[in-house]
Amino acid sequence: MTTPADTSGAGMPAGSVPLTSVPQDAPVDRATAAARRVVEALLLTDRANANLERVAEELNGIAEHLEQHAPAVRDRMVDMWGGEGVTRHDPVTGLENAIALPLIVYGLPDGSVRGETTVTIPYQGPPGCVHGGVSALLLDHTLGVANMWAGRDGMTAQLNVRYHRPTPLFEPLQINGRQESVDGRKIRTTGDIRTAEGEVCVSVEGLFVDKKVPRPR
Amino acid sequence: MTTPADTSGAGMPAGSVPLTSVPQDAPVDRATAAARRVVEALLLTDRANANLERVAEELNGIAEHLEQHAPAVRDRMVDMWGGEGVTRHDPVTGLENAIALPLIVYGLPDGSVRGETTVTIPYQGPPGCVHGGVSALLLDHTLGVANMWAGRDGMTAQLNVRYHRPTPLFEPLQINGRQESVDGRKIRTTGDIRTAEGEVCVSVEGLFVDKKVPRPR
Numbered sequence A, B: 001m002t003t004p005a006d007t008s009g010a011g012m013p014a015g016s017v018p019l020t021s022v023p024q025d026a027p028v029d030r031a032t033a034a035a036r037r038v039v040e041a042l043l044l045t046d047r048a049n050a051n052l053e054r055v056a057e058e059l060n061g062i063a064e065h066l067e068q069h070a071p072a073v074r075d076r077m078v079d080m081w082g083g084e085g086v087t088r089h090d091p092v093t094g095l096e097n098a099i100a101l102p103l104i105v106y107g108l109p110d111g112s113v114r115g116e117t118t119v120t121i122p123y124q125g126p127p128g129c130v131h132g133g134v135s136a137l138l139l140d141h142t143l144g145v146a147n148m149w150a151g152r153d154g155m156t157a158q159l160n161v162r163y164h165r166p167t168p169l170f171e172p173l174q175i176n177g178r179q180e181s182v183d184g185r186k187i188r189t190t191g192d193i194r195t196a197e198g199e200v201c202v203s204v205e206g207l208f209v210d211k212k213v214p215r216p217r
Helices: A027-044 A052-068 A073-080 A083-087 A132-150 B027-044 B052-068 B073-080 B083-087 B132-150
Strands: A105-107 A113-118 A155-163 A172-183 A186-195 A200-209 B105-107 B113-118 B155-163 B172-183 B186-195 B200-209
Touching: A027 B027, A027 B052, A027 B073, A052 B027, A052 B052, A073 A083, A073 B027, A105 A132, A113 A132, A132 A155, A132 A172, A132 A186, A132 A200, A132 B132, A132 B155, A155 B132, B073 B083, B105 B132, B113 B132, B132 B155, B132 B172, B132 B186, B132 B200
Parallel strands: none
Antiparallel strands: A105 A113, A113 A172, A155 A200, A155 B155, A172 A186, A186 A200, B105 B113, B113 B172, B155 B200, B172 B186, B186 B200
């Protein structure tokens, strides 16, 4: 995994390393970033003045081109789940998934993991706030990465999410995770979402079980 | 709220009514549906054979057009949070949000709510399965709708999610929610995600507090 200059982990403690996919100067990354821009702009544009008929036509044209070059889903999934592809398609950190923020999660020398992000309109729940379910999504994924960083991971069995205060859109947020204990196949992991001032907006306790769904081959 | 023929709630009990946004024959709905198609096709297409350079350029061109016609975010948010717009932009049911599946949640005569959906590649967690955090997102939102249907809603204070078995992609799923009790300002609501055979994949208990973030005006 290479680390381009623009994802140097600025702001992370010295010795931190990215554990999820980092932007590459690749056409698929640029196309996905552009798709994210379209998703947001569709929510923000003036419904009366933008030419949404033409936009619909153009987007369908692009989709047709991409679909014409798509292998069978089954074959594509084998590719997705091989090698470095693994961290590039998920809905939280996947640089190739326009639904993903994308969050970049770093492994810290103290054994915890951290991502920093600013969440915008597509992820809105209450007015001006991050959707509570989106916070759960970001935390579930971050706890999974924390387990990988600790060397023992598995599937989510239980997630207890507590909402302490509304999580603001448009402000820098810190997403933290840490594996707390391993007892047989049971893994306990905690995390939180904080504002730049360190106020905890959401906290989570996760129970993971050390088992896996087999990868497609 | 109008109900076009293609969202008649087929499969729902008689007397069910849609509580979230339903597709309209509107340019913004068509453009957003096309954007969803692009998001999925970007994940599925052959990275070597599709012309992703050109796709990136075209998507950026579309984003520029939409952005040029976007009012200030603050003004747009006032519009989003007024009248029927309220259920059209969220990341679960929003017909104008390409991140949303979109799920249509129906209010059932027995007081519960239900949505039916088939989840695909952009929402993948483990191979071939729905991301655990996406399940939490779908359930959090569905519990919120269940509270509205019961006539008393609020903000999520706590969400306890249990994962009983992997939730499959590509298969019809049922998302259920029901308000269980109200005690002062505390609202307790439960829900689950089931396969078409009725197997519970994920269950949730939510605690909501009857308070609101003010709407932008």
